[in-house]
Amino acid sequence: MSSDQIPLEVDIEGAVLLTNPLLNKGTAFTDEERTAFSLHGLLPPRVGTLDAQVARRLQAVRAFTRDLDRYVFLRGLQDANETLFYALLTRHLTEMLPLIYTPTVGQACEQFSHYWHFPRGLFLSWPHRDIINQILAHPRYDRIETIVVSDGERILGLGDQGAGGMGIPIGKLSIYTACAGLDPATTLPILLDTGTDNAERIADPLYMGWKHERVRGADYDAFIETFISAVTKRWPRVLLQWEDFARVNAGPLLERYRDRLCSFNDDIQGTAAVAAATLLAGTKVSGISLCDQRFVLFGAGTAGSGIGRMLLDLMVHEGLTRREAQDRFFAVDRHGLLVEGMADLQSFQAPFVKSRAAVAGWQLARPDRIDLLDTVRNVRPTVLIGVSGQPGAFTEDIIRSMADSVERPLIFPLSNPLSRCEATPADLARWTGGRALIGTGSPFPPVVIDGQPVTVNQTNNAYIFPGVGLAVHAVGARRISDAMFVAAARALAALAPKATQAHPKLLPPVEGLRDVAVAVARAVALQARADGLCAGFEDEELDRLIAAKRWEPVYRPYRRSR
Numbered sequence: 001m002s003s004d005q006i007p008l009e010v011d012i013e014g015a016v017l018l019t020n021p022l023l024n025k026g027t028a029f030t031d032e033e034r035t036a037f038s039l040h041g042l043l044p045p046r047v048g049t050l051d052a053q054v055a056r057r058l059q060a061v062r063a064f065t066r067d068l069d070r071y072v073f074l075r076g077l078q079d080a081n082e083t084l085f086y087a088l089l090t091r092h093l094t095e096m097l098p099l100i101y102t103p104t105v106g107q108a109c110e111q112f113s114h115y116w117h118f119p120r121g122l123f124l125s126w127p128h129r130d131i132i133n134q135i136l137a138h139p140r141y142d143r144i145e146t147i148v149v150s151d152g153e154r155i156l157g158l159g160d161q162g163a164g165g166m167g168i169p170i171g172k173l174s175i176y177t178a179c180a181g182l183d184p185a186t187t188l189p190i191l192l193d194t195g196t197d198n199a200e201r202i203a204d205p206l207y208m209g210w211k212h213e214r215v216r217g218a219d220y221d222a223f224i225e226t227f228i229s230a231v232t233k234r235w236p237r238v239l240l241q242w243e244d245f246a247r248v249n250a251g252p253l254l255e256r257y258r259d260r261l262c263s264f265n266d267d268i269q270g271t272a273a274v275a276a277a278t279l280l281a282g283t284k285v286s287g288i289s290l291c292d293q294r295f296v297l298f299g300a301g302t303a304g305s306g307i308g309r310m311l312l313d314l315m316v317h318e319g320l321t322r323r324e325a326q327d328r329f330f331a332v333d334r335h336g337l338l339v340e341g342m343a344d345l346q347s348f349q350a351p352f353v354k355s356r357a358a359v360a361g362w363q364l365a366r367p368d369r370i371d372l373l374d375t376v377r378n379v380r381p382t383v384l385i386g387v388s389g390q391p392g393a394f395t396e397d398i399i400r401s402m403a404d405s406v407e408r409p410l411i412f413p414l415s416n417p418l419s420r421c422e423a424t425p426a427d428l429a430r431w432t433g434g435r436a437l438i439g440t441g442s443p444f445p446p447v448v449i450d451g452q453p454v455t456v457n458q459t460n461n462a463y464i465f466p467g468v469g470l471a472v473h474a475v476g477a478r479r480i481s482d483a484m485f486v487a488a489a490r491a492l493a494a495l496a497p498k499a500t501q502a503h504p505k506l507l508p509p510v511e512g513l514r515d516v517a518v519a520v521a522r523a524v525a526l527q528a529r530a531d532g533l534c535a536g537f538e539d540e541e542l543d544r545l546i547a548a549k550r551w552e553p554v555y556r557p558y559r560r561s562r
């Protein structure tokens with residue numbers, strides 16, 4: 001008997017059972033179950049199947065005209081019946097992912113206080129900071145193994161969304177379950193509500209978060225410390241993913257806590273790994289090795305510094321000195337190219353700052369500032385990566401200039417959602433005569449090149465974090481090293497479809513994200529063992545350990561517990 005057929009002991013009945021999203025089966029409760037659990041009369045009489053339920057919900061999703069309405073409908077389904085929600089998601093991943101995740105989740109965060117209907121996850125707010133231990137103590141959280149936490153300050157490229165940022169942890173954990181197969185009963189989205197500096201939210205009478213300017217500095221740090229202390233006390237072995245924190249906090253929080261609990265920052269580390277993987281696959285197509293590329297990074301913030309650091313490490317690993325690697329790397333932020341002596345330089349940007357001598361002979365449009373076009377003209381990059389949240393920043397001039405000096409330019413406008421992307425794939429294809437190898441953070445429709453539709457690679461950390469989480473739980477990793485993310489990047493790059501045609505894909509299709517999660521998990525688990533971060537296991541055991549952590553969205557039979 002497979003584990004899916006072993007009856008589950010259930011001790012609730014009637015409407016209470018039907019409103020428990022982890023146990024509800026809706027019309028798929030059998031006649032015997034309806035009798036055993038007092039459900040007759042509460043459901044229409046005909047017993048349904050999961051297949052029929054998926055078909056019914058799918059046509060309902062498709063009938064909406066606006067994606068936000070589809071999101072609200074799907075979230076309602078998730079709150080009503082998680083098995084059905086995940087069955088629908090996993091069977092129609094390419095269609096559903098953009099609805100429950102990027103880009104629609106961005107709108108959902110902005111509109112959070114307007115469509116909200118049912119609580120999910122935990123809101124831990126500044127006014128309730130003294131009772132965080134008490135809140136976490138409830139037995140309903142006994143099984144928690146994975147947390148995604150945000151404070152809502154940098155939601156995609158949409159800025160501060162306050163409490164509405166909860167959409168992001170919910171969406172990320174939905175992907176953990178849909179792609180990595182983590183049991184939804186073990187996942188917990190958390191929003192830390194320390195106020196918002198978004199004037200529109202504060203002015204909105206319906207805004208549901210704490211109406212107060214953001215708590216900052218030592219008070220903020222103390223709040224996070226209270227939170228993390230409570231988390232580590234309650235779940236010493238939990239996996240915690242930091243998500244969508246502002247630039248001032250993202251890096252410092254990761255460094256402060258990565259040795260205190262099993263944790264990582266998705267925007268720094270997950271993004272670096274997916275960008276590196278797309279790039280490594282791209283080097284195979286362009287025929288220019290990683291160490292022979294010239295890189296321009298646009299937006300040297302959280303994601304940019306993570307990507308930059310991983311690329312420098314990879315080049316050093318391939319044989320360059322750190323200095324040689326840095327010489328190939330140029331970073332542009334809001335005040336232009338990062339050059340020594342510039343105002344507002346951040347400590348995490350240090351590896352990417354150029355000496356004045358390095359740019360001394362450059363031709364510039366204006367003497368006092370080196371902007372992206374100047375940088376592209378002088379560097380003649382082979383790789384251009386955007387993580388700036390600035391739509392349209394990759395202009396026709398810039399892209400044509402880049403394409404003048406490289407046959408297959410690698411161009412990755414990674415900012416999300418669609419409205420924040422540095423350039424559309426259609427424009428990039430047009431301006432480069434179809435030669436650009438493109439990766440975007442958000443999903444775009446295929447571009448037509450030479451009359452053929454070409455899939456746009458979705459360089460999104462959803463290719464990485466599910467596999468990392470799966471590995472952590474499969475082998476019981478205590479901590480997450482940078483090398484584990486490098487292993488994830490290499491494993492993903494190895495999955496790139498073979499580069500045979502003129503417009504090869506650099507990433508496997510979104511439809512295959514479940515297999516990607518397993519392949520990434522294998523590589524990450526092996527690296528965790530090599531780094532001494534988990535108990536030992538035999539190679540032959542690994543597939544079984546991974547399979548054992550995978551929950552499938554199917555209905556198990558229920559038996560009344562006595």
Ligand SMILES: NC(=O)c1ccc[n+]([C@@H]2O[C@H](COP(=O)([O-])OP(=O)(O)OC[C@H]3O[C@@H](n4cnc5c(N)ncnc54)[C@H](O)[C@@H]3O)[C@@H](O)[C@H]2O)c1
Binds near residue numbers: 155156336460
């Ligand atoms: N594809 C992915 O998987 C992925 C992952 C993480 C982040 N992102 C996207 O990347 C973007 C940035 O995220 P982040 O966490 O790095 O944010 P961040 O705020 O930490 O960094 C953004 C950086 O862009 C700079 N910037 C702002 N305006 C600029 C301008 N006009 N010119 C040049 N630089 C400018 C800022 O100064 C900052 O350093 C967001 O849109 C986010 O959605 C995508």
Ligand SMILES: O=C(O)C[C@H](O)C(=O)O
Binds near residue numbers: 155157244416441461
């Ligand atoms: O959420 C995403 O789609 C990717 C990334 O984590 C982001 O912040 O943009």
Ligand SMILES: [Mn+2]
Binds near residue numbers: 156243244266267
């Ligand atoms: Mn993010």
